[in-house]
Amino acid sequence: MPGPQKITLAEARAQGDFMLLFYCKNLAANCWHSGEVRLDTAIARWGGALRLDQVPARCTQCGSRDHVDVRARPPKRDGGPAGPIVEH
Numbered sequence: 001m002p003g004p005q006k007i008t009l010a011e012a013r014a015q016g017d018f019m020l021l022f023y024c025k026n027l028a029a030n031c032w033h034s035g036e037v038r039l040d041t042a043i044a045r046w047g048g049a050l051r052l053d054q055v056p057a058r059c060t061q062c063g064s065r066d067h068v069d070v071r072a073r074p075p076k077r078d079g080g081p082a083g084p085i086v087e088h
Contacts, residue, residue: 009055010048012072013039019073020052024059026067033061039072 007015020042024033046055057068 006052006070007072008049008051009039009043009046009072012052013043013048016074017072018075020055021071021073022057022059023069023071024062024064024067025069026059026062026064029062029064031059031062031064031067033059035060 009020012020018039020037020039022035022037024031042055052070052072055070056065057070058065059068
């Protein structure tokens with residue numbers, strides 16, 4: 001049974017997310033590679049209406065397109081939720 005539909009890039013930005021995280025889960029190749037892209041860069045490239053599960057991701061280590069999970073994350077903060085943002 002599939003999980004809930006993922007949010008769009010614009011919805012991720014509206015909720016305060018800052019980066020897209022890419023996780024390769026290609027067990028056959030024993031690949032657990034990960035990477036990040038700034039959310040604003042992704043929106044400029046693909047548009048805000050694209051859902052996270054529609055991002056055309058490919059693992060730069062094993063080349064897989066079928067095993068890459070894309071997630072959004074908020075900025076990291078120094079000192080907890082109220083601390084200053086530490087992204088550059």
